[in-house]
Amino acid sequence: xxxxxxxxxxxxxxxxxxxTWTILLTQIFxxxxxxxxxxxxLGYTGIVSxxxxxxxxxxxxxxxxxxxxxxxxxxxFILSIGVGMLLAALISFFIGLLTLRLxxxxxxxxxxxxxxxxxxxxxxxxxxxxxxxxxxxxxxxxFKDRIMFYIVVLAILVLxxxxxxxxxxxxxxxxxxxxxxxxxxxxSLGFNPLxxxxxxxxxxxxxxxxxxxxxxxxxxxxxxxxxxxxxxxxALLMTIIGGVGTLIGPIxxxxxxxxxQHYLSGLAKDYPIFERWIIFFGIVxxxxxxxxxxxxxxxxxxxxxxxxxxxxxxxxxxxxxDL
Amino acid sequence: MELLINLTINGLATxxxxxxxxxxxxxxxxxxxxxxxxxxxxxAWGAYSGIWxxxxxxxxxxxxxxxxxTGLVLGFITxxxxxxxxxxxxxxxxxxxxxxxxxxxxxxxxxxxxxxxxAKVPSYLAGSWEIxxxxxxxxxxxxxxxxxxxxxIFQYMLQxxxxxxxxxxxxxxxEMVQALGINIKRVFLYVFMAGSALAALSGVLMAPYSGxxxxxxxxxxxxxxxxVVVIGGMGSFPGSLLAAILVGLAGSYMAYYVPALSLxxxxxxxxxxxxxxxxxxFTAKG
Amino acid sequence: MTTLLKVDxxxxxxxxxxxxxxxxxxxxxxxxxVLLGRNGAGKTTTLKTIMGLTPASKGSVTFHGRDITKRPTxxxxxKGIGYVPEDQGIFGDLTVEENMKVAMRKExxxxxxxxxxxxxxxxxxxxxxxxxGGHLSGGQKQMLAMARAxxxxxxxxxxxxxxxxxxxxxxxxxxxxxxxxxxxxxxVLVEQNFIMASRIGDRYTLIDDGRTVQAGDMQELIHDEELxxxxxxxx
Numbered sequence: 001x002x003x004x005x006x007x008x009x010x011x012x013x014x015x016x017x018x019x020t021w022t023i024l025l026t027q028i029f030x031x032x033x034x035x036x037x038x039x040x041x042l043g044y045t046g047i048v049s050x051x052x053x054x055x056x057x058x059x060x061x062x063x064x065x066x067x068x069x070x071x072x073x074x075x076x077f078i079l080s081i082g083v084g085m086l087l088a089a090l091i092s093f094f095i096g097l098l099t100l101r102l103x104x105x106x107x108x109x110x111x112x113x114x115x116x117x118x119x120x121x122x123x124x125x126x127x128x129x130x131x132x133x134x135x136x137x138x139x140x141x142x143f144k145d146r147i148m149f150y151i152v153v154l155a156i157l158v159l160x161x162x163x164x165x166x167x168x169x170x171x172x173x174x175x176x177x178x179x180x181x182x183x184x185x186x187x188s189l190g191f192n193p194l195x196x197x198x199x200x201x202x203x204x205x206x207x208x209x210x211x212x213x214x215x216x217x218x219x220x221x222x223x224x225x226x227x228x229x230x231x232x233x234x235a236l237l238m239t240i241i242g243g244v245g246t247l248i249g250p251i252x253x254x255x256x257x258x259x260x261q262h263y264l265s266g267l268a269k270d271y272p273i274f275e276r277w278i279i280f281f282g283i284v285x286x287x288x289x290x291x292x293x294x295x296x297x298x299x300x301x302x303x304x305x306x307x308x309x310x311x312x313x314x315x316x317x318x319x320x321x322d323l
Numbered sequence: 324m325e326l327l328i329n330l331t332i333n334g335l336a337t338x339x340x341x342x343x344x345x346x347x348x349x350x351x352x353x354x355x356x357x358x359x360x361x362x363x364x365x366x367a368w369g370a371y372s373g374i375w376x377x378x379x380x381x382x383x384x385x386x387x388x389x390x391x392x393t394g395l396v397l398g399f400i401t402x403x404x405x406x407x408x409x410x411x412x413x414x415x416x417x418x419x420x421x422x423x424x425x426x427x428x429x430x431x432x433x434x435x436x437x438x439x440x441x442a443k444v445p446s447y448l449a450g451s452w453e454i455x456x457x458x459x460x461x462x463x464x465x466x467x468x469x470x471x472x473x474x475x476i477f478q479y480m481l482q483x484x485x486x487x488x489x490x491x492x493x494x495x496x497x498e499m500v501q502a503l504g505i506n507i508k509r510v511f512l513y514v515f516m517a518g519s520a521l522a523a524l525s526g527v528l529m530a531p532y533s534g535x536x537x538x539x540x541x542x543x544x545x546x547x548x549x550x551v552v553v554i555g556g557m558g559s560f561p562g563s564l565l566a567a568i569l570v571g572l573a574g575s576y577m578a579y580y581v582p583a584l585s586l587x588x589x590x591x592x593x594x595x596x597x598x599x600x601x602x603x604x605f606t607a608k609g
Numbered sequence: 610m611t612t613l614l615k616v617d618x619x620x621x622x623x624x625x626x627x628x629x630x631x632x633x634x635x636x637x638x639x640x641x642x643v644l645l646g647r648n649g650a651g652k653t654t655t656l657k658t659i660m661g662l663t664p665a666s667k668g669s670v671t672f673h674g675r676d677i678t679k680r681p682t683x684x685x686x687x688k689g690i691g692y693v694p695e696d697q698g699i700f701g702d703l704t705v706e707e708n709m710k711v712a713m714r715k716e717x718x719x720x721x722x723x724x725x726x727x728x729x730x731x732x733x734x735x736x737x738x739x740x741x742g743g744h745l746s747g748g749q750k751q752m753l754a755m756a757r758a759x760x761x762x763x764x765x766x767x768x769x770x771x772x773x774x775x776x777x778x779x780x781x782x783x784x785x786x787x788x789x790x791x792x793x794x795x796x797v798l799v800e801q802n803f804i805m806a807s808r809i810g811d812r813y814t815l816i817d818d819g820r821t822v823q824a825g826d827m828q829e830l831i832h833d834e835e836l837x838x839x840x841x842x843x844x
C-alpha cells in the first residue's frame with residue numbers, strides 16, 4: 001500500500017508538468033522527515049522539546065555554508081549532510097545528557113532557551129550567516145532540474161521512514177515506549193531511561209538536521225528563520241494533527257498542513273482573513289490535544305483495531321491524576 | 324556614576340515588568356503544576372487592549388483598567404477552556420498552552436491588524452527629572468513604583484489573608500488542602516485570573532516604555548519570564564521578584580557593556596540554574 | 610448505636626493496579642474502628658477512597674445516610690470527615706497557627722472553643738505556636754495533623770497510622786489524645802501497632818489483598834490467636 005503510493009509519487013512529476021506541485025510536494029517530503037524525527041521524541045519517547053529547530057537549522061546552515069564556501073557539487077552536498085548530522089549528533093548528545101534528567105516542564109523550557117541561544121548566535125555571527133538577511137547559494141548542477149531533486153528527496157523520505165520504522169520496532173524502540181508509559185517501572189526493570197532518552201534525542205536531532213540540509217537546497221537560500229520557533233511549531237502541529245506515536249501520522253500531518261497552508265494563502269489574496277490561517281491550525285491543534293490526543297492516524301488506527309479485537313478490559317479505570 | 328544610575332533604573336524598570344509577568348506564572352505553576360506557555364499571549368493582549376482603550380478615551384488610567392479587565396476575562400476563559408480539560412497530564416498541558424499562545428497571538432492580529440501600534444507615555448508621566456547630573460525618566464520610576472506596589476499588595480494578601488494562606492498551603496500540598504474542605508480548583512481559577520491580570524498589566528505598562536507594540540512581543544517577553552521563574556524557583560513569589568530584578572539588571576548592564584552577550588546572558592543564567600539547581604534559587608518547601 | 614460511615618464493596622484502581630477489590634466496613638457513632646492488615650493490604654487506599662482522593666470505580670461510601678462515593682474531596686471534608694494522612698500532610702512553610710487556620714471553616718466562637726480544647730490536649734502546639742510546621746518533631750507533626758482535622762469540626766476522623774515512627778512515650782501521648790477525642794468524635798484508625806490498636810479500638814476490620822476478610826469486636830480478636838497469626842503475623 002505505502003509502496004504503491006511511493007511509486008505513484010515517484011512517477012508523478014513525469015506525467016504532470018506542474019512546477020508548483022513538484023515544489024509543493026518536495027516541501028511536504030522535507031517536512032515529513034522533520035515531523036517524523038520530532039515524533040521519535042514526542043510520540044515514542046514522550047519528551048516535549050521546544051528546540052527542535054536548532055537541529056534543523058544546523059543542517060540547513062551547514063549545507064548552505066559548505067555549498068557556498070567550497071563548491072556547489074554533489075560531493076560537497078553529501079559531505080555537508082554528513083557534517084550537519086555529525087554536528088547535530090554531538091550537540092543533541094551533550095544537551096540530552098545534561099537536560100533529559102529534568103522534568104518535562106524544565107526540559108521544554110531549557111530546549112526553548114538553548115535553541116534561542118543558537119538563534120542569537122546565528123544572528124550575531126554575521127560573517128558566516130549574514131544574520132537575518134541570509135544569503136543565497138548555488139545548488140549542485142544535478143539539482144538544477146527540480147524533478148531530480150524531487151526524486152532524491154522522495155527517496156530519502158522512504159529511506160528515513162524504513163530506518164525509523166525498524167528503529168521503533170526494534171527492542172530498543174520498545175523500551176522507548178516503555179519509558180514513555182512508565183519511567184519508574186522501566187527503571188526498576190533494569191533499563192536506564194536516561195540512556196534511552198539520550199539516544200532517542202540523538203536520532204531525532206540527526207534526522208532533523210538531514211531535513212534542514214534538504215530544506216536549504218530546496219530554497220537555495222538560508223537565513224535565521226530556519227532556527228526560529230516557527231519551525232519547531234510546524235513540526236509540532238504536523239505531528240499532533242497527523243498522529244503521535246505513528247510514523248505515517250507526521251507524514252499525513254505534513255501533507256495536510258502544507259496543502260492547507262498553500263490553499264489558504266491562495267485564498268488570502270481575496271479574503272485577508274485567511275492570512276491568519278495559523279489560527280485555524282491552532283484551534284484544530286488544541287481540539288486534537290483535548291479530544292484526539294492520538295491525532296488522525298492514531299484515532300483511525302484505534303477505531304480499526306477496536307473493531308477487530310474486542311478488548312476485555314475494565315471499563316472505568318480511573319486515570320491517575322495530579323489532584 | 325550617572326551612567327550606572329541610569330542603567331540601574333533601566334534594569335529595575337525592565338525587571339519589574341518581567342516580575343509582573345513572572346509572578347502569575349510562578350503562582351500558577353506552584354499551585355497546580357501547570358506551566359502556562361500562553362502567558363505571554365495574555366501579556367500582549369493586555370498591551371493591545373489597554374493601549375486601544377487609552378487611545379479611545381485619552382486616559383492612560385482607564386487603559387490600564389481595561390487591560391486588567393481583559394486579563395481577568397481571558398484568564399477565566401483560558402482556565403476553563405484550555406487548562407481544565409488537561410489537568411494532571413503534563414505533556415498535554417505543555418502542548419495545549421503552546422497552541423493557545425499561537426491562537427492568542429494570531430487573534431490579536433485579526434482584531435487590531437498585523438502592524439505595529441504606537442504607544443505614548445501620558446503627558447503627566449512624560450519627561451524626566453534632573454537630580455544633579457542625573458536625568459531620571461519619570462515613566463521608568465512609575466513602573467518601578469507600580470511593581471513594588473503590586474508586590475506589596477500580593478505579599479500582604481499571601482501572608483495575611485485566608486485565601487493567601489490557602490494558596491501558600493496549596494503550593495506545598497494540594498491533597499491536604501482539599502482534605503481540609505477547600506475547593507482547590509476554585510482557588511486555582513482565582514489565582515489563574517489574578518496571574519493573567521498581572522500579565523496584562525505588565526503588557527500595558529510595557530507599551531509606552533518601548534514605544535511600539537506588536538503581536539510577537541508576548542512570546543519574546545514570556546521567555547524572560549520563564550527564565551525568571553526557573554531562576555527564582557517555581558512557586559516562590561518573592562523569588563520571582565528577586566530573579567526578575569536580577570534578569571532586568573543583567574540585561575541592562577550587558578546591553579551597555581557587552582552588547583553581544585545581552586541576549587544570551589539570561590538564557591545561560593537559566594541553563595546554569597537548571598543544571599545545577601533545578602529547583603531554583605528559592606523554593607517553597609513541601 | 611447508629612452507623613455513621615458505611616463502605617460497601619468498593620473497588621479502587623491506582624493507575625492500572627487494582628488495589629481495592631471489595632472492601633466492606635462500617636464505623637458506628639462514638640466508637641473507634643480499627644482497620645488492620647499487612648503492609649500493602651489496602652488500608653491507606655481505603656481511607657483515601659473514602660476521602661475521594663483515589664475515587665472508587667465500583668461500590669459505595671455512605672456517610673450519615675448520604676452517598677458520598679463520587680463527591681469531590683473538599684465536599685466530603687465539609688460534610689464532616691477529617692483526614693490525618695500517613696505523612697501528616699503538614700504545610701511546612703506555614704506556622705502552627707497558620708496550619709490550624711487553613712483548617713478552620715469559619716473563625717467563629719465554636720471553632721475557637723474547639724481550638725482551645727484541642728490545644729489543651731496538645732500543649733506542645735501552644736508552645737510552638739509561631740514555629741514553622743516543617744521544623745516540628747515527628748510527634749508534634751502528628752499532633753498538629755490531628756488537631757487540624759479536629760478543629761475543622763469533623764464528626765468522623767480518619768487517622769492513618771498515628772504511631773508510625775514515633776517514640777513509645779510519644780505514642781502514649783497520641784493514644785491519650787485519641788481516647789479524649791473519642792468522647793466527641795467517631796474515629797477510624799489504621800494501625801500496624803496491634804498493642805495500641807487493641808487498647809483503644811472498639812471494633813476491628815481485617816483487610817487482606819484489598820478485601821475485607823473479617824470484622825467484629827476488638828475483644829474477640831484479642832483472643833483469636835489463629836486470626837492474628839494468619840493475617841497480622843503475630844501471636
